[in-house]
Amino acid sequence: MLKRAKVAIIMGSDSDLATMTEAIKILKDYGVKHEVKILSAHRSPDDTAKFSKNARKNGFSLIIAGAGGAAHLAGIVASHTTLPVIGVPMETKELKGIDSLLSTLQMPSGVPVATVAIGKTGAKNAAILALEILGITDKAIEKKLDILKKSLVESVRSKNRS
Amino acid sequence: MLKRAKVAIIMGSDSDLATMTEAIKILKDYGVKHEVKILSAHRSPDDTAKFSKNARKNGFSLIIAGAGGAAHLAGIVASHTTLPVIGVPMETKELKGIDSLLSTLQMPSGVPVATVAIGKTGAKNAAILALEILGITDKAIEKKLDILKKSLVESVRSKNRS
Amino acid sequence: MLKRAKVAIIMGSDSDLATMTEAIKILKDYGVKHEVKILSAHRSPDDTAKFSKNARKNGFSLIIAGAGGAAHLAGIVASHTTLPVIGVPMETKELKGIDSLLSTLQMPSGVPVATVAIGKTGAKNAAILALEILGITDKAIEKKLDILKKSLVESVRSKNRS
Amino acid sequence: MLKRAKVAIIMGSDSDLATMTEAIKILKDYGVKHEVKILSAHRSPDDTAKFSKNARKNGFSLIIAGAGGAAHLAGIVASHTTLPVIGVPMETKELKGIDSLLSTLQMPSGVPVATVAIGKTGAKNAAILALEILGITDKAIEKKLDILKKSLVESVRSKNRS
Amino acid sequence: MLKRAKVAIIMGSDSDLATMTEAIKILKDYGVKHEVKILSAHRSPDDTAKFSKNARKNGFSLIIAGAGGAAHLAGIVASHTTLPVIGVPMETKELKGIDSLLSTLQMPSGVPVATVAIGKTGAKNAAILALEILGITDKAIEKKLDILKKSLVESVRSKNRS
Amino acid sequence: MLKRAKVAIIMGSDSDLATMTEAIKILKDYGVKHEVKILSAHRSPDDTAKFSKNARKNGFSLIIAGAGGAAHLAGIVASHTTLPVIGVPMETKELKGIDSLLSTLQMPSGVPVATVAIGKTGAKNAAILALEILGITDKAIEKKLDILKKSLVESVRSKNRS
Amino acid sequence: MLKRAKVAIIMGSDSDLATMTEAIKILKDYGVKHEVKILSAHRSPDDTAKFSKNARKNGFSLIIAGAGGAAHLAGIVASHTTLPVIGVPMETKELKGIDSLLSTLQMPSGVPVATVAIGKTGAKNAAILALEILGITDKAIEKKLDILKKSLVESVRSKNRS
């Protein structure tokens, strides 16, 4: 039923792409359909609202949103959809992502954003969290995640041997 | 020309009213037309967008927006209008308003929010900043601000005497 | 297919119950099956590992974990399962939850935790995020979330009228 | 009436010029009259006071002040004038601008500073905020800001296409 | 030669008096001449400048300045005098005095402020630091400070015995 | 009795080795038996649990654990053993180790982690702390630490002479 | 061999006793000899130095030191002894113990302090860490710690049942 599951990866600016690529690569590797879009809560608010409102109708199962500074993107998308929204706080030049983190995480009750770590690690984990969510009902993804889990153990062990 | 200047005071939740009342009282005292609205960037995003887009047309000269936590209200309003937007970061229970402050202030280039101090002091100053902005071209307000300025000096002096 | 979806709500200590009750109430209201457990990453690590490893087998679709201070619970659960784990950082006496937040959020790549806001707001949003995740494939939940979304708008509007 | 609107851009040190240039360029681009001055709250306090007291009389409509560290410049200017003062917190070597930010923002009631983001983004936004303020009564600026707003949307869209 | 040494204790607001009283009491106890004034960097800037410029001429040997928030008082006084200025950062409601601290301490080169701890402890220590400074050349104060030093040891020892 | 004292140095990732090498070098220099292992609280949780449970039986006297970000390693090891665990918070790219520090230090009552400074200084001090602990009952180590203590004094003095 | 192990519990001020009592109670419960002293790094530095230099000779096996603010006590004790020193950062009124924490933890290489959590939890854990250290070579303590470990598991389980 989720075979056609599709994930949106959106970001506030093309400068976020270097970070968000980490998420894109993982979804590609796992063969999950996805679309990548630049959408700004502040510079293209109507496009963002329109995208968010139609996301479910357009076949998306969940949305990964990366933004920095007064990072409103994930929160604004969440205000327009009942799909789960995963927020990736970008590292920022001055405040190192503390601003992005608090702006993404401290959402009011009723409108959650699933926030992950700051920066590239967060982008990777956003993709894996998306897989875990899809894997609740998708056996194929569940199996691939089991393999990932084992490979994590194995990679630690092999480093130990060397 | 600005005689019909009208200021909007909006806030994300009725729990912000105790703070934003400080701004309302000052605008009342100065005889500036104003409207007070509860508008949430997250709970009523379409109403907020609609209000913001029409604010100038509806006769507003500027907008004061108070919000807490992942405080997106001022930023979202600013994304929809070219009127000046003054942001008041609410004090929050856990992080004391640091979250509200960074979410309001750290806006991307092109979409400024004029941020003032956290909490009630900020709410008061938002109103006075609004008066200063209107006072650029409104001689009557300018004069009242001169009186305020002198009264500040005088209040310090009288405390010294006592 | 998800009709039998069941959510685990676990917490590090019974002192976290006052906060996590906010999540429990929402799952109850929405008629989602759930189990509540006290499991400590530090005081009962084997029980926690065992629970986490068997969570999927035992019919859980996702896990909400609340913990404070060096809040390892959500991360440790996530290390043992490929189910999505939602972390709720507890407010703490001295550091106000900043410690809980960073300990829950800053997970290494491969092992994400979906972190929500600090404290009671976060607990509520953890439940709603759980609903959104289940709602990807469960039409009944999706509909209830649509109603919630509309009620949020309506509650803001009615506050405006009063 | 505002045709002769003139904006002052002042800064605490010539080392701030690399940042404040962002504001200057925008005012130039928009054809707004402006003057640039180095004025230090701490090294040339009397010149700063004199400038601030006479700013309105000398034809300035508002003042943009950039300073770093114990950034007192915007606040001191605001203490001497009822013109709106926009504060740009400089990034600092050790504390990354958190010191500049709190010193600029946390003004006492009666003496607001309209604070924008830390560093170059803030400098740009200070200029745009100035335009928005002047645009309340100046139709020509209002129109240019509308064009800016549209160009922001368009720039996001064109990035999406590429 | 310093017999006529006189210390100024100034503060930004009468609400700071509860804290600054700790400094006043110590100067009284030690029989050091002192004057207490309310002077605001933001509300009475000209009075503050005038006071600072004339402080040495008016017989002051040093100035203790307490202020909170964007605490500019000590820095502004220091900009107008070559007397040593001791800054006491007030505890603040939201940010607990971190704002006062950074605004007082992070002065640019050429204009130092001798900053002490936040709040009442800082106020006490400001007075003792003043005594230490006067005690460089005043044997009577030096002796009293020796007695204080010994009493500190003794108070710890007597607590140990009880 | 402690002659066979053996110290475990474990770390969450091979990227931590550059830091933890500082601890290894010191134990080598002092002739203390030690083993180095990569063990991740999140990627190889069962190996970590097994190692920790058997550490005492396997002849270890104490464990030094280095980890970064949501640094759970030291805490998880401590949950499985009653041996003393010394935690070294790694410096992190974005938050500079504040996340590692709070995740390592803020342990719940009953499960302490002896936390040392962030980064390489901490790694060195973890080894010296281990020596101090072993030195309680091992006269040979005690003597070597006395020599270290004297060499610290001497190194300061010799720098003074040059 | 460690039967005569004796632990020193020292603190900077009698106001720290309410917190440090948590450590004292645990050592009492476990039947570990201990002495409690008030010793201030700043008010009675010579007594503190003397105590520290003689601590080993006087039969102490390790030292627990609690202090707040610019918390130098643990570090100064560590500068005078090669016994392990455990530092407990006190909660402070304004900065909540962040100052105590950094002052205790960030020691230079060569002079470690084993730092535990802020406040009462830290005081408890300081005592348990002391027991763990003594338990390396003392079978009786090791056994009691095993019982503690099991009781922690059991307490979590019993809470689950209720």
Added chain:
Amino acid sequence: MLKRAKVAIIMGSDSDLATMTEAIKILKDYGVKHEVKILSAHRSPDDTAKFSKNARKNGFSLIIAGAGGAAHLAGIVASHTTLPVIGVPMETKELKGIDSLLSTLQMPSGVPVATVAIGKTGAKNAAILALEILGITDKAIEKKLDILKKSLVESVRSKNRS
């Protein structure tokens, strides 16, 4: 009477010399006698205590102490003398000097440290503060400080002209 005034500049490590040189240069320029010493609160505590106790007897009028991390040097010196102690918090690799700052500033009542800005700016200002303190009773220094004050104004003005 102060002609023979002599200032001590001490620092915790030779790595602090690059920063403290800023203070040394200024004292040299002003012709103030001074001695430079490396003294560590943690590595050479007895030398530090001895130096501090004898500082006044050895002709020092005040002491400038620079240290980083758990920066105890200024506080420990202040515990042993009634001379004024000026503390310079060093910038640190991980925490940027926030640790040095809080460890230097947050002294308990009775034992003040006059803290200046973090890093090189602080080192410069420590020297100028020392001059201001000596200038209370030394007319020659007072005059030189007046010249410095004027040169600060002039330097700002000349930058304005260029």
